[in-house]
Amino acid sequence: xxxxxxxxxxxxxxxxxxxxxxxxxxxxxxxxxxxxxxxxxxxxxxxxxxxxxxxxxxxxxxxxxxxxxxxxxxxxxxxxxxxxxxxxxxxxxxxxxxxxxxxxxxxxxxxxxxxxxxxxxxxxxxxxxxxxxxxxxxxxxxxxxxxxxxxxxxxxxxxxxxxxxxxxxxxxxxxxxxxxxxxxxxxxxxxxxxxxxxxxxxxxxxxxxxxxxxxxxxxxxxxxxxxxxxxxxxxxxxxxxxxxxxxxxxxxxxxxxxx
Numbered sequence: 001x002x003x004x005x006x007x008x009x010x011x012x013x014x015x016x017x018x019x020x021x022x023x024x025x026x027x028x029x030x031x032x033x034x035x036x037x038x039x040x041x042x043x044x045x046x047x048x049x050x051x052x053x054x055x056x057x058x059x060x061x062x063x064x065x066x067x068x069x070x071x072x073x074x075x076x077x078x079x080x081x082x083x084x085x086x087x088x089x090x091x092x093x094x095x096x097x098x099x100x101x102x103x104x105x106x107x108x109x110x111x112x113x114x115x116x117x118x119x120x121x122x123x124x125x126x127x128x129x130x131x132x133x134x135x136x137x138x139x140x141x142x143x144x145x146x147x148x149x150x151x152x153x154x155x156x157x158x159x160x161x162x163x164x165x166x167x168x169x170x171x172x173x174x175x176x177x178x179x180x181x182x183x184x185x186x187x188x189x190x191x192x193x194x195x196x197x198x199x200x201x202x203x204x205x206x207x208x209x210x211x212x213x214x215x216x217x218x219x220x221x222x223x224x225x226x227x228x229x230x231x232x233x234x235x236x237x238x239x240x241x242x243x244x245x246x247x248x249x250x251x252x253x254x255x256x257x258x259x
Contacts, residue, residue: 020239020241020243021243021244022243022244022245023231023242023243023245025257025258025259026254026257026258027258028064028068028259030206031068031071031206031207031208032073032196032197032206032207032208033064033071033072033073033210034075034193034207034209034210035075035210036074036075036076036189036209036211036213036216036219037077037086038051038076038077038078039211039213039233040210040211040216040233040248041057041251041252041255042086042248043248044177047136047147048078048082048136048147052085052086053086053087057087058087061090064258065091065092069201071205072091073091073095073192074087074093074094074095075095075192075209076095076096076098077097077098077140077145077174077176077215079096079101080094080096082096093196097140097142097183098188098215099186099187099191099218100143100183100184100186101141101142102192102195102196104195104199105199105201111141112186114141114184115142115184115185117169117170118142118144121144121165121182122144124161124165125137125144125146125161128157128161132153132154134149134151142184143174143182143183143184144181145181146158146161146162146180149177155178159175161180162175162180162181162182163180165182170185171183171184171185172184172186174215175214176213176214177212177213188218189209189211189215189222190222191218191222192219193207193222193223194222206227207222207226207228208223208228208230208231209228209229209230209241210230210233210245210251211230211231211232211233212234220239220240220241224242229241229242230242231244231251232244232245233246233248233250233251234246234247
């Protein structure tokens with residue numbers, strides 16, 4: 001079976017999640033851990049702004065960061081301020097906007113400049129969203145996302161508009177769980193993983209990437225290439241991940257059992 005992720009990169013997945021085994025206990029001593037956020041360690045909400053801090057998750061991240069000696073990074077489609085707000089600033093290493101923004105050693109931030117067509121695209125998406133209740137336009141600086149979870153009847157039209165805008169402007173389209181995002185061309189989650197693994201804090205460890213969406217396939221592919229493994233969270237689909245977990249609660253329980 002051949003699988004193509006949103007930017008057109010072809011991959012050769014092994015199996016579907018319903019045949020994926022659960023991962024064994026996570027050994028913190030030799031692991032570099034990369035975590036997606038929404039749908040992985042935080043539940044997906046109808047509105048992106050509805051996701052907030054959680055004491056259980058915050059305590060877990062503190063323990064993981066200590067046990068991993070800092071080899072913990074969040075790799076998310078969220079912006080850096082959102083990541084820090086939701087995780088209460090507990091994770092220093094982070095890649096935001098699917099890899100377009102990266103924070104590393106000393107909390108220095110590298111950011112790809114926003115594509116010049118983004119303001120016009122945002123205006124087109126806002127005009128479209130004004131025509132139906134439940135459509136949400138989320139601005140992320142280097143990208144803009146159209147959420148239609150609360151307006152499922154608009155899904156086909158929303159995806160069609162996003163694809164047309166990508167073709168017109170050269171922006172990269174990234175479709176996820178009830179969202180279509182138009183992003184500045186540039187680094188992916190896999191590129192962020194590769195960059196982190198080249199840092200002294202991460203070098204030599206076994207990379208593990210945990211994520212739920214199609215946008216996480218770049219991360220799964222990269223950790224596999226580097227000798228690690230991916231953990232797919234959620235519904236069955238073709239994937240480059242090696243293991244599978246069913247939902248956020250199962251992910252948190254697995255991470256809490258790490259030693």
